[in-house]
Amino acid sequence: xxxxxxxxxxxxxxxxxxxxxxxxxxxxxxxxxxxxxxxxxxxxxxxxxxxxxxxxxxxxxxxxxxxxxxxxxxxxxxxxxxxxxxxxxxxxxxxxxxxxxxxxxxxxxxxxxxxxxxxxxxxxxxxxxxxxxxxxxxxxxxxxxxxxxxxxxxxxxxxxxxxxxxxxxxxxxxxxxxxxxxxxxxxxxxxxxxxxxxxxxxxxxxxxxxxxxxxxxxxxxxxxxxxxxxxxxxxxxxxxxxxxxxxxxxxxxxxxxxxxxxx
Amino acid sequence: xxxxxxxxxxxxxxxxxxxxxxxxxxxxxxxxxxxxxxxxxxxxxxxxxxxxxxxxxxxxxxxxxxxxxxxxxxxxxxxxxxxxxxxxxxxxxxxxxxxxxxxxxxxxxxxxxxxxxxxxxxxxxxxxxxxxxxxxxxxxxxxxxxxxxxxxxxxxxxxxxxxxxxxxxxxxxxxxxxxxxxxxxxxxxxxxxxxxxxxxxxxxxxxxxxxxxxxxxxxxxxxxxxxxxxxxxxxxxxxxxxxxxxxxxxxxxxxxxxxxxxxxxxxxxxxxxxxxxxxxxxxxxxxxxxxxxxxxxxxxxxxxxxxxxxxxx
Numbered sequence: 001x002x003x004x005x006x007x008x009x010x011x012x013x014x015x016x017x018x019x020x021x022x023x024x025x026x027x028x029x030x031x032x033x034x035x036x037x038x039x040x041x042x043x044x045x046x047x048x049x050x051x052x053x054x055x056x057x058x059x060x061x062x063x064x065x066x067x068x069x070x071x072x073x074x075x076x077x078x079x080x081x082x083x084x085x086x087x088x089x090x091x092x093x094x095x096x097x098x099x100x101x102x103x104x105x106x107x108x109x110x111x112x113x114x115x116x117x118x119x120x121x122x123x124x125x126x127x128x129x130x131x132x133x134x135x136x137x138x139x140x141x142x143x144x145x146x147x148x149x150x151x152x153x154x155x156x157x158x159x160x161x162x163x164x165x166x167x168x169x170x171x172x173x174x175x176x177x178x179x180x181x182x183x184x185x186x187x188x189x190x191x192x193x194x195x196x197x198x199x200x201x202x203x204x205x206x207x208x209x210x211x212x213x214x215x216x217x218x219x220x221x222x223x224x225x226x227x228x229x230x231x232x233x234x235x236x237x238x239x240x241x242x243x244x245x246x247x248x249x250x251x252x253x254x255x256x257x258x259x260x261x262x263x
Numbered sequence: 264x265x266x267x268x269x270x271x272x273x274x275x276x277x278x279x280x281x282x283x284x285x286x287x288x289x290x291x292x293x294x295x296x297x298x299x300x301x302x303x304x305x306x307x308x309x310x311x312x313x314x315x316x317x318x319x320x321x322x323x324x325x326x327x328x329x330x331x332x333x334x335x336x337x338x339x340x341x342x343x344x345x346x347x348x349x350x351x352x353x354x355x356x357x358x359x360x361x362x363x364x365x366x367x368x369x370x371x372x373x374x375x376x377x378x379x380x381x382x383x384x385x386x387x388x389x390x391x392x393x394x395x396x397x398x399x400x401x402x403x404x405x406x407x408x409x410x411x412x413x414x415x416x417x418x419x420x421x422x423x424x425x426x427x428x429x430x431x432x433x434x435x436x437x438x439x440x441x442x443x444x445x446x447x448x449x450x451x452x453x454x455x456x457x458x459x460x461x462x463x464x465x466x467x468x469x470x471x472x473x474x475x476x477x478x479x480x481x482x483x484x485x486x487x488x489x490x491x492x493x494x495x496x497x498x499x500x501x502x503x504x505x506x507x508x509x510x511x512x513x514x515x516x517x518x519x520x521x522x523x524x525x526x527x528x529x530x531x532x533x534x535x536x537x538x539x540x541x542x543x544x545x546x547x548x549x550x551x552x553x554x555x556x557x558x559x560x561x562x563x564x565x566x567x568x569x570x571x572x573x574x575x576x
Contacts, residue, residue: 067486068486068576069486069576070576071576089573089576090490090491092576093485093488093489093490094488095488096485096486096487096488097487097488098488101486101487103486107479107482107483107486108483109480109483110480120483120484120487121487121488124484124487124488124489124493125488
């Protein structure tokens with residue numbers, strides 16, 4: 001268990017600290033009722049979490065707060081050790097580059113090929129063209145789309161689009177990977193392969209948060225913790241989310257050479 | 264040594280190739296569609312009109328300057344005494360006196376034969392033979408910088424010798440013409456300014472439209488950590504290229520029109536219209552307008568997109 005501050009939440013965002021901290025976070029869209037209420041938890045760096053809950057429980061809203069697409073109505077959110085609620089807008093891109101996102105609706109850029117979609121985070125980060133070809137090709141192979149590199153999203157099936165979205169999210173080897181129903185449109189074999197990819201990334205130190213309805217996935221990842229949302233409130237009966245355990249030692253390699261961007 | 268050179272050259276080519284590939288990849292982040300939209304064509308039309316208006320402004324300025332400097336210091340003295348002998352004496356007296364005044368640059372007594380020649384189309388034959396009293400004319404060029412007080416002094420001197428003489432400053436009867444040339448010049452400048460503002464407005468609308476069209480792509484780029492400046496640069500580059508193509512087309516169309524007008528004006532053989540020719544520096548100045556349009560378009564696009572992005576998280 002991590003050390004706690006006077007507020008009851010552990011501080012810091014280093015490799016063995018908490019990469020994510022939510023404290024009494026509430027989110028309200030417009031004048032409606034709160035979509036998320038009093039959400040308090042911390043995620044240790046390098047940990048693996050599944051986020052479950054019924055439809056409309058607030059999973060996507062919680063993920064939006066995690067990948068900085070939304071600011072909360074109240075409460076404190078710390079990412080990588082910094083308060084991101086009051087973070088100036090111009091500093092957000094630097095944080096977003098450390099987060100990989102698999103959107104539920106994929107959000108592939110429609111006029112770009114699968115190759116260019118996957119290369120997008122590296123190009124945004126300023127990686128040289130000569131350095132990004134190899135990892136993009138390897139990632140395409142890894143998700144089984146080596147022969148569809150030039151295909152536009154409209155010509156790909158739902159499962160193929162999802163794999164491109166996942167490849168795009170992980171290619172920059174993010175510190176935090178947030179995935180919204182990442183295996184919803186793929187067959188069971190591919191779902192297992194994708195989960196293996198997430199685990200490999202996790203072993204390299206990436207903190208993973210996967211929102212899913214697929215209860216079979218939960219049992220496949222050893223040491224994964226479950227977060228359950230119910231009507232906008234986080235159920236944490238064991239207290240392990242508030243005081244998360246230390247992550248296991250990093251080991252293993254992912255089969256993709258990850259280039260370093262210019263930032 | 265040769266190997267070193269080859270390696271260096273290879274590196275340079277590789278670097279250039281990578282740079283081109285990067286630029287090509289950046290361009291692809293927004294869908295292609297250059298010249299598909301109306302903006303380049305609108306800018307071409309506006310540039311065509313802007314070039315014509317700017318050329319008119321320059322020609323009016325040139326004409327005003329030329330006429331003003333040539334005629335502003337010129338005064339014509341008409342000696343209208345009906346007695347030819349008295350008229351002749353007054354003319355010669357004035358000629359002699361005026362030549363000795365320091366602030367008078369030149370004195371020219373218009374020969375009677377020249378006057379008769381100029382009047383022939385109206386009076387026919389030799390006006391002197393028809394017993395018509397033809398006034399003697401003396402053209403006086405005042406030294407540069409001489410003001411109205413000297414013209415008054417000149418009138419006093421003339422009246423002292425020939426009380427019935429008329430002293431007419433060319434600037435007096437040319438002032439309405441110069442005033443009209445100035446008005447036309449200012450009107451042309453106003454049209455150029457309005458065209459620049461309209462170009463900016465067109466670009467703002469195009470940038471807003473493009474921003475709305477590509478909102479999804481922009482949100483995705485934002486979520487990947489793209490900065491506002493990175494995204495604005497994509498629009499800026501695209502719109503600047505459209506503006507360059509449009510303004511070059513407009514400029515290319517305007518040049519032959521101006522050359523044709525210049526040729527027609529030259530054929531008139533009129534001193535006034537000839538004075539309205541474009542000054543030598545006009546062409547390089549007009550050639551800067553497409554560049555200016557590109558800068559205006561790029562600046563307006565950047566401002567618009569950055570402002571729109573600033574309203575999102």
